[in-house]
Each structure stands twice: as C-alpha cells, then as structure tokens.
Amino acid sequence: MKLRYSALYVAMTLVLAPGTVLAAPQDASSGKAPVEKKIKQLDTVEVSATKRETPLQKTPVAVSAISADTLDKERVMTVQDLTKLVPGLQGTSEGDHGVVTLTLRGIGNDSAKTEYADPEVATFVDGVYTPRAEAAASLLLDMDSVEVLRGPQGTLWGRNSTAGAISFTTAKPDIGGGFYGNGSIEAGNYNQSGVRAAVNLPISSTFAMRVAAVHEQHDGYVDYQNPIGQIPSVDQQRVNYLASGGDPAAFQPINPNDFVHGGKKYNAQDQSAARVSARWKPSDSFLWDISYEYFTDRGTPSMNLMQQPRPGQKFWSTLADVAPYLDRTSKAVRSRMDWNITDGMELTYVAGYSRYSGKSDFDQDGGVNVPTSFTTNGVYQEDRTNYSNYKSYSHELDLKSTGEQTIDWILGAYYAHENNNIRFDIPIMNGTQQGTVSWQGSFIQPEELVDSTAAFGQATWHMSDTWRLTGGARWSHDKRQNRGGINWGWGYNAAYPQLPLSSWQSPADAGFNISQHNDGTYSKSKPTWLVRVDHDLGATGLVYASVSTGYKSGGLQDGGAQYKPETLTNYEIGTKFSFLDGHLTWNSAAYYEVFKNYQLSAPVTYPDGTHGLGFANVGGKTKVAGFESELAYSQADDRATVVLSIIPEKKLGTERYAASNDYYVPTACPPESTISNNCMDITGNDLPHAPDVSLTAIYEHDFVLGNGGRLTPRISSQYQSAQWLSWFNFGNGDKQKAYVRTDLALRYTEPGDKWYVNAYVQNVTDGKVKSSAAGSTLLANGTVAFTSQYLPPRTYGVQLGFWF
Structure with missing residues (x-):
C-alpha cells in the first residue's frame, strides 16, 4: 500500500522518475485535492548526485531518479523492490538475519549481514550514511525521491560507495502550504493489509512539522509440512539407529512435536514505521531540517526452500524443526542545516544518529x-541471533560555491563511528534436536568499533559555455577494533549432555571450549579520486567521460586475522539526450571496471573443526564491463519507461580457492589453505547476480471517462537472462534461469482528484525466481540438494487512497 504524494508538490521541486505524470498542487489554504493535470517535462527533473541541485539531463553522472509517484505505482516497499527500476541493481535475500544485500553492476558482497557489515553499495537517507541497509528506508515511508548513483561515488558520497550509492530523500514539512495530508488503506491475498498516512502541520510562518506513519503485514508464504508419512515407522527408526552403531538402551523414537506445525509462517510481514519531521526557516539564509524515525519488524525471516521438493510436498512448504522469529527495531535522528554565508557560498552540516537492534x-x-532415526540422516541446524546491536553516528561539513561561477567547488570533512555487538549461536545436531551433537558454536562479539x-574536495571548471572539466579527491582513514570477542565451539566432553545450546546459557557452562579470540586492530588510509570532462551537444544533449576510483576498507575477521581493502577503477562514457520538447529522454553509459583485492566472505570450517x-581477497584483477540505458516518455495521457542493462564481462581474478559451508565442494583445499573445507578454484568464474541482459518495460495510459474521472x-x-547465484558457478542449482516477471494494475481516479482506487496483481504468472542459492546437503544418491530464497509468489489486492 502506497500513497500518492500530490500534496507534497506545494512549494518544492520533486525529483521524478522517467515516465511520471505530475498533478497540479492542491490549494494550500483550502486543502482541496488537485483538479488540473499537467505534463511534467522530463528534462526539468532535478537531482542532487553532485551534492548540488542540477538538472538530471545536465548531470554528468550515471544516476537513476525515482519519484514518489513511481514508488507508489510500482509498489516499492523495500530496497530490494528498487531492482527492476535501476540498471544493473540486484537484491539478494539472506534468511537467517532477515536482511537484503545489494549488487550493482555485478559488484556486491554478502558480508553485510553480520556485525562486520561493509557493503559495496552504500545507502544514505537525507544525506546520512546508514550502515544497516535493511533499516535504511523503513518501508520507504513518505519518500520524496530516490536516487541511485552507479559507479564509485567515493569523492562526494564517501564511505563504502565502491560500486555505487542509493540516496533516499524523505518528504519535508511545507512551511507555507497550510494543513493537508493524504493516506491509503489496502487489503490483499495472504491476509495482506496495510495503512499509510501523512499530514503537514504549519506551526508558524517560519516553522512546520510533518508526521507520517505506516503499517504493513501479510501471512507467511511458506506452509509447514506434516512429518507423519515422511519419517519412518518407529520399528524402522530402531533398525536404522542400530545399523549406525547406536546403543539399544539409548534408542528413542522421533518426536513429531519437535517439528513446527503451526504459529507464524516463514516469509511473513509485520512491519511498522513512523517519522516526525520539522523544518525551521527563520530567514532566507538559514534552513534546518530534522527528523526522528522509528521502525519495527515483527515478521519472520525468509525460508530456504528446496528447489526440488520431495514427492507429495508443495513448493512453498518446509519440514521445519525451528520456528521462525524476528524482532528488529531501528531508531534514527537525522539533521541538516544550510547557511547561505554569502551570495556565492553555502555551508551545510549533516549529522545523524541511529540505533538498530535485532533478534532472530x-x-x-x-x-x-x-x-x-532420532540421530541419523537428518540435520537439525538452528541459526539464532540472541542479540545484535548496532549504534552509529556521523558528522559531515560541506562548504561549497553557489550561483553561476567559473569554477564550482565543494570542500568537505566527514567523521563516522560505529559500536556493534552480537551473539550468534549455531546448534547442529545429528538427526533431530534429540540426537547427538554434530557441532555447536557460539559467537560472542561484545564490541566491534569502527571509526x-x-x-574531500571537488571542483568543476567551466572552460566554455559547452565544455566543463571536473576533478575531485578524497582521503579516507578507517580504523576497526574488535574487543573481547570469543568464538566458542563444542568440546565433545562426555561430562556434558549432548543438547542444543539454549539462548540463556553461557557456552562456558554447557561444555564448550574457546576456539578463537577475535581481538585485533585494523588501521589504514586510502586516497580516491575522480577526473571527468563533459560537453553539451546543443541545447538537448550531453556527453561525458570519466575515470574514478573507489575503495572499501579492509578489516578483521573471526580470529582477529586481517583482510585487505578492495579498490576499484571505473572508466565510463555516457550520453544524455532530450527530445520532443523534453517529453522524451534517453540516457546511456558504457563502463569498464577493474577491481583489485575483491573481498569474498563465507561461513567456513577451520582445521580444528570450528566454524x-x-x-579472503581475490588475486589478480576482477573485471566488469557493461552498458546501461534508460529511455523515458511522458506525453499527454501516455507514460513509458525502458531500463536496459548489459553486462557481457564479469570475471573474477586469479589465484583464489574458495570454500563455503553453504556449498558442498568436492575438491580438497590446497596445503597452504587456512580452512579445512573442501575448496574450489574460482579463477575466472563469473560474478554472481550479474545477468548478461536485464530489461524492464513499463507503460501506462489514462482513459478520461465521461464524468471526468481517469x-x-x-x-x-x-526480463533477466540467466545468472549465477554464487561465485562457485555450480550447475543449475546455483543458477537462476532466464525469466520474465510481470505486474499489472488498474487505477480509477475520481474527477476531483480527491481519491483513487487501485487494483493490482504482482508476479502475474506466479513465477519462481531465486534470489540466492545454497547446496550443502549431499543426499544418499550422491546428488546435492539445493535450496534457495525466492521472490514472492503471485500477490494481488486493492488499495484506496485519498487526499485532504
């Protein structure tokens, strides 16, 4: 359920996605809904990709601008939902922590699901870097716009924007707009329901507030399988147990009640968010925006489903022996102050604080x-986050030129701090939770500090009316400290009962030994830079060429060992054109990226048996080359958008053997390896989540009815071509085949634009699209059983929206 944000168009410029039609603003004094429809010229869309407001078509950066209207109509509720609107953007589900990791232009990493989180695609909300992408935009509540900047953005946007950055801009209070608001309610299948509302509160001639809230929920998509009929009879269980060498006196039958039969299902949603914003403008030279945001998630994680279900079992079902649980809370304060010091100079101070906590x-x-039998064949593995807490704050000062200058410049200073802690338990039992211990671990990291x-600085020299030269540089210093971290492993001590570790137990009191101490310090500095030239091709065209570098910090892994930072050099040529008096735009970019020390992360087993x-860092050069294009049309009653990404080259570097507990790898690791898993040489493999071709097409048309309604x-x-789901490039189980996924909607808007009704169907064909894969279970027939997380099945519903 989404809002239409027509009310926000009062006294502000809205960043629009291609294909957006804009209604006229409502009358601020009466609060009436808009009645006059206007067509927005796409070449007037403004973006802040260069940290100053510039027309999208005159901004020499590969950036996708997505409006609130498009977020509404495409039902974009999470960061993952943005993927079809942005060339080269992919989202990967990670069930045990309930998070989404992002890949852009083939570059991404799943390590962002841990306390070590450092993604290659950075997320910002109102200019504040957000380490936790899963809580960054809180159901995309009351958004003004989203900009996705592709390619390294290290100079201006900074930390961990190696492959790109996503900038969310929330709707701001309207000081001169009067009292008005909007809202919507929604219902759909899987008992889906939701409500959203936003209201503008004028307090005085210099001060206004805005309040917005949302709640979304639906039942889980995954049913529970009945173990009866799947587990053997008690007599056969006894035979199997004795055949394994078990003690006859210790035999016990499998308890069917150890399997989950009811309660919350996996893949359920139960999320709420609220934001209170304030804007103060005491003079023409000073503006202060500040907001407080609260987000809760009481849904359930997404399940790893068998790609090939057992005979007689439904696809969207699981034989679960661990009930799903998720409890996440995020709180954030964000502030931005702008001072016009002189007619040609502005100072901006951006600060933010966030606290994120979660259990699962x-x-x-x-x-x-x-x-x-109770201790043979099957595996009971519980991934339990007892607690995870992430606190961060940041400060940024920007001093920049304003107005028409021969040289536009910006200087900035930035500081961010994180303090993270986590306890993560993994009981693994043979057979069932009644069985013997296969291995157990408890990872307790009381303090992981990041500074x-x-x-940075960047300047653009207007060499002539049509030629511009830009140069920029950034110096970054990152320090990471792990204090007091201990990894505990099961001690196989006969004095302790073989039971799964409970969340309230101390590993030291339950038969565990210390396997690793995680104490350590990492500290390193790195410069990054940008050189770009752009040229106007008449009044409606732009061409640019750039070379830029990106950097993501190295750090400390389990055991305190260091891994290296990764660096990227991006070579890019782009064009931007406007046609039909600005109602048709066509933006394209070709790029070639070279990575050094590309970082891989995975759960592994060490030589002593601990997990x-x-x-690890990939040797040699990891290379990615591609082309992306966006075509948008908006004229009269028709809107259309086409988004294309082509990535023909995306090869890993050399000299790297990889392992992962999520995969069964049949080859022994080389002698110099520090892990005991079997390994695989992934030299020259394709990067995952990087289809050769991705193409999105969107079209809508207004039919004006006799009563004036629409x-x-x-x-x-x-459409996406086939893509690998891991760097191992295994067979079909590790690949998502080519697919087409289609959404349909039909909206009626009443003549006065006071309300609308929208009916929708998403994933019309009910296609099964994998977003991740794992294959660690070797079956009795010698084959590997693969599991995957999937995009949602077919959903449908109806939505009522209104303005007041």
Missing part, C-alpha cells in the same frame, strides 16, 4: 534431509 531464529537446514574519517566467517491501466514487466 531460523531453520538453516531447511528440512532437506528427513531423519531416519571512519575523511576529507567461523572467513574473509481509468489508468499499467503494465510493468522485467
């Missing part, structure tokens, strides 16, 4: 192997 419980084994400091999260059908369809 997840059935990692996915019910792939049915137990043949990031930077200074941990291991980091009926608007909309179709949104995405």
